[in-house]
Amino acid sequence: MKPREILGELRTRPGGPFGDPRVCVALLDGPVDLTHPCFAGADLTRLDTVVQEPAGKGPMSLHGTHVASLLFGVPEGPLPGLVPRCRGLLLPVFRDGGDGRVPQLDLARAIERAVEEGAHVINISGGERAADGQADPLLDRALRLCEDHGVLVVSAVGNDGADTLQVPAAHPTVLAVGATATDGSPLDISNWGAAYRTHGILAPGDDIEGAAPGGGLASLTGSSFATPLVAGTAALLVAAQLAGGGAADPKAAGHVLLATAIAPDCADPDLPACRRGLGGSLDAVQALARVTRKEETAVTTPAAASDPTPNETPAPPPASAPAPAPAPAPAVAPAGYEAVAPAAHGTPAAPVQQAPAQQAPAPAQAPAPAPVQAPAPVQAQAPAPAPAQAQAPAQAPAPTQPPPVAAPSPAPLPPAYASARSGVRPACGCGGDPAGCTCGGEGGGTAGGRQLVYAIGTIGFDYPTEARRDGFRQQMPYITTEVNGEEVEQEPDPYNVNQLHDYLMGAPWACDKLTWTLVMDGATVYALEPEAPVAMDWGQPLVLPEDVQRERRPATELAAAKDRPFDELVAMLASAPVSPVYRVFRDAIAGQAINVDRQPDDRAAYISRVSIPGVLTGRTTRLYSGQIVPVVEVKSRGLYTWHESLLVDAVIKAITDEATNNMTEVRNLEELRLTIRSFLDKIYYQFRNLGQTSADRALNFMGTNTYSFSNMLAQGLLSSSKVPGSSKNLYALDTVTVTKSPYCRIGSDCQDVTVTFYDPEDERRSRLSYQFTIDVSDELPVTLAPVHTFLGSY
Template identity: 50%
Template sequence: MEPRAVLRGVRAPEADLLGDPSVCVAVLDGPVDLSHPCFDGADLTRLDTLVTEPAGGGRMSLHGTHVTSLIFGRPGSPVTGIAPRCRGLVLPVFTDAGEGRVHQLDLARAIERAVQEGAHIINISGGDPSQGARPDAMLERALRLCADQGVLVVSAVGNDGCDCEQVPAAVPTVLAVGAAGPDGEPLELSNWGSAYAANGVLAPGEGIEGAVPGGGRTALTGSSFATPLVSGVAALLVGAQGRAGRRADPQAAGRAVLQGADTAPCTPAEAPECRRRLVGHLDAARAYELISRGDPTTRQAGAGTTADGARRTTLSPEARVAAAGGPSSLGTVPSDSHEGASTMDTQSSPAVTPQAAPIAQPAPIAQDAPHEAVAPAGARAGSGTGATDGVAAASPAPVPPPEPAPLTGATALGLAPAAAVAPAAPAPAAAPCACQGGARAGGGVRPSCASTNDRPLVYAIGQVGVDFQTEARRDSFRQLMDPVEGTMPDGTPTESPANPYDARQLHAYLTANPWASDKVTWTLNLESTPIYALEAELPVGMDFTSPGPLDLTLAKTDVQRIVTDPAKLADLVMAIAAPPVSTVYRSFRDAYLGQHLVAATDDDYISRISVPGRLTDRTVRLFSGQIVPVVEVKSRGVFIWYEKQLVDAVLAAVTKEAEQQQMAIDETYVRRTIDAFLDKVYYQFRNLGQTSADRAMNSAGTNAFSVAKTISQAMLLGQSIPSNPSQRASALGGLNLENLMNPSLYCIDTITVAKSPYCRMGSDCQDVTVSFFDPENDRRARVNLLFTIDVSDEFPVSLAPAHQFLGS
């Protein structure tokens, strides 16, 4: 089946059905062979992800190339996609060597990156079967980001042929897609479930013809290949919004797809045969009609019947979700699956090389002339082999691809192979991209030069970990470190090999040998999961340091006190004698020691570290086999969280403020409240620190020292907010004796982040609002603190003192 067959019946000029360059679709899949003739002249950009390998002859390269061609294949080429004029982002997440599986954390990374780069629609032809259809915390947060930003996520339901759900398709804010045959009936392999009854649609998924790495074309079957058809239709709907003078609203496009879905009579509604139909079958013509008239939430879908044969009445997305039992709560829940998301199993017919079959031209369609790319400031140079942006240039004649092994579906259908078609002659070479500074030899895809953020900023909070990547690297440390000396019970001295994983031993070795600090792979961990590999920027500042966190900027009184304390004097002498070290690696080294060796009640206890930096285009494979991206950490703005000292500072500010107001407070209660603030930032709102909102939130948590007085005032503000007549009279007449004896301290409730309406030119400003409430009286007004933070630089900065106001 040709992909554009789904557009039959759409009443629109042919040029409007090729997509709009202002609409951006991101494809999260396997590596894509962008040298394929069908992408010649396409506006596609491959973004850096954890998958750095180019497209090859493996299953995931076939999967990714095929899916991408169904959206972006150019007119007149071997494959004409649904929206070839749209701008595309290619983010590889599946590898040929990884058997098509990826951890949900890594999928969340790619989703956040796509949002940052301006994607309107994100296509995910894969998923992770999950107990209760709940994503893990990071994926859940990434999908919530898409919903908040109005980005439409389109995901496959899976090919297990069962009443089962997987994420992200089962998340209520995602548009789920199942596979149907030519007759519109769901394929036996297509999954179904209660979640998909509210947010799922069927689309053609049998024998869909698309591109093959190396230049060929083949037909594949599965929900993976139904999904890009829906994504392409959604992209056309967003383009129609722009032509009508309305703002781009991908979520409205998703609603139009659902409400315009064709539903055939089926009874009883709860029978498996009826539930397999999801909301209905994709009707691109009806969806286009709905979107052309306005926001489909205010319209009825028109004629049609429900699965039980009743007259159809259009429901809002919220009503659909409620009818299905309501959305799952957005809490921080660990993933029940350790496998991660995977691509859908498929059925395919072998690809045909140019020599194996005659060239067949696709159906006539308006030729789309390639448009010139505009080079934004700071556009990056390519880093690929033989081309730019990691994309191989197409040779004048396509190279015959190796014949891939057929892929086995979850359920054997015994389908006859669809007719495979060889590629047509390659189209003329695209115009040279302005940002590359010259023409390229041969044909091939032209980079879009549209990436708005070449090296994304990171401001993350976590704990420091160490990794040695290989046994050889670990053992080299063991042999170079001093052995551990001890004694037997009878007093006999003993000596045992050093342990590189022992925080005290490693810290002592790196203090004496700071030049080895970059031989350790430092990681930033959320709980026990590494999310980044950390390396210091070059050049970096050097500093003399001590075996522990000791400040060497001493006053005379400090020196006099140290002289009387032999232990502190010894630390001082060792600090002066120690070689200088990078300030960044010193922070890593001290934080790793403080996390492991000091009790939480100690002044030197280190709970976390805040890390400013930029994502690089490199990755690291850890000893466990996990692959993480490398962050180049900047020397400005690395903060070590000495948690007890931080809490003590806020407590001192609250106590001083209470004394000025002649109030007695419970110090234990205040300490718990501040602990709750830090826990909310780290546990409830833990994040990857990549988006503007997350960097602002992490900055607000890090700056608790600087806002200690402001937080203390908010906690005590409840004393000046009367909540009953006697309190109002007392407040007007003077000091409230009841409050003096039994003060009700406000405590922190929520933390929210929104784009600030007030900002400096060229900056990215976010408003972080910390809300306080009275836990003993929920009728009292809330107190809100608003911090405006500029996150356009590597080190976020506060623009003004915190603003304080009452909330509902």
């Protein structure tokens, strides 16, 4: 089956639907062979991800190229796709040399990047089976970001042939897609589940013709190849919205697809045969007719458009789902190939490939990507020819990224109420104005075309190879310990943070031999690389910077006044200079390891959080575990470390002092401490994020600079003195929201962070909100204007 057959007679009409350059479709899949004739003249841009190798002969390149051709195959090419006139973003997440899986963390990265670049529809032909259907928290956050932006995510349900849930298809904000056979019945290998009834749809997925790397064509089967048919139809609906003079509303397009789907012909929806039908089968013709009819009505009779008939307003899918419990991020795998036979011990079986006689033969190299779980059951189709029997097409030159064809900016998405939970901002940083879109250039979350990052976590380190690790072990000095009353020298431990810290103090030139990382709750999210140093720093400061600030005296005078032992000063002067960034990394790993319960004297030296301002380099690095993470170039400005407990103590002191002045009674200091910690926990745990989107960078900057915001926090908890009423109760934190600021400097990206407090003992009293405007267009965010205070919630 060819992809445009789902359009019925519409595909044969002159000027039939081919999409609109204002509509942007993102494809998260394997590498795409852009030299294939199918893509000649298509507006496709490959974005940097953790998968950086070009398309090759492997299974993931076949998977990605095939899916891409179903969407973007040009009309003049060998296989026209559904939306060749749309702008395409290619974000490779599956690599040929891997096992066909990608961590959910990396999938979240790619989704956030697609939203930042202005995607309206995101196609994910992959997934991971999950017993409860819950995504990793960071992936959940990325999907909620799409929901708040109005971006439609379309994802495959998988090919286990079972009643099971797969992430991200099972997420309530995602349009899930299963596959049908040539007769329209659900494909035997296509998954189903109760959650898919409200937001799932079936589409043709049997023997779908598409491109193969090297210039050939292939026919493949599975839900992976049904998914782009639904995503492409959704993009056509968005194009119809724009053609009718309306705004781009991808989520509404998804609702129309569900509303016009042909429901299963079943008396009892709980029967297994009916549950396989999900929410119905795709009817692209009817969906386009409905949107076209509605848009024509909107142009001719605006009043009628604001009051649609019930039959034309599909019911939206559920708006919320239980919050996922924190868990290690599993891998996500392509959902696409049909297996021809069960494989022993979980080994993936070969996919079905049938090259049509009138088309170029499929390439010989096409083993199946690793399925998510067990191989799919046997299908009544001819098995794929053995590699030795297949005729391989001539290998095209190594693909290179062609420059994207200039196209109008995507239409602005409808403004959304933003919450810090999702880190909302209009796609592409356009602020609702397509003419002001700065994606891929200065502003809009980029620096010189690179993505800005402002993240919060802890510092880790890694050895890229065993040789590098053993090199450190041999260079580090032996450790003297006491065993049975006798001093014994022991071999150093390169994983002991204190030993490593002491070694780097005297050998700072070894700092760049480590792979420094940013860790969030045990998950490594970035590799850290310092910017080129413009200045060096001594291993230890002769005079602490805070001493200079507090005393307002010259450093030389303070140094002379300090009573320090001579050998300590000599040790300081003997320490070699080190990059300021490396110094923070080196000291952080030791500060994070301090046990304040056992070492109360070192409480002030404990480090619980580190802020990382920087820019994604477009490069990746492989950790010792085999995980591949993107590299961030870390900037010195904004690189801070801090201790949460000391911060809480400082805020409590400010509150008690202010309460005394206002005659307000602080009755329970422990309750106050818990209230303050709940505020910090919202920033550091509930709103944990990758620090890539503008809203997330603004939120993280606020959490980083909580010392600057401690006065606001103290005032917020004492809001009763500013709100009418006689009660002097302490207020509590209510919400933290982030929205695109309507006021901003030219060329900047400004976000409003609003913190709202309420009286927990009297809900009738007004809430009090504090609003901060933060410019995140530079590597180090900055606050703008004074804090605005107003009654009520935002």
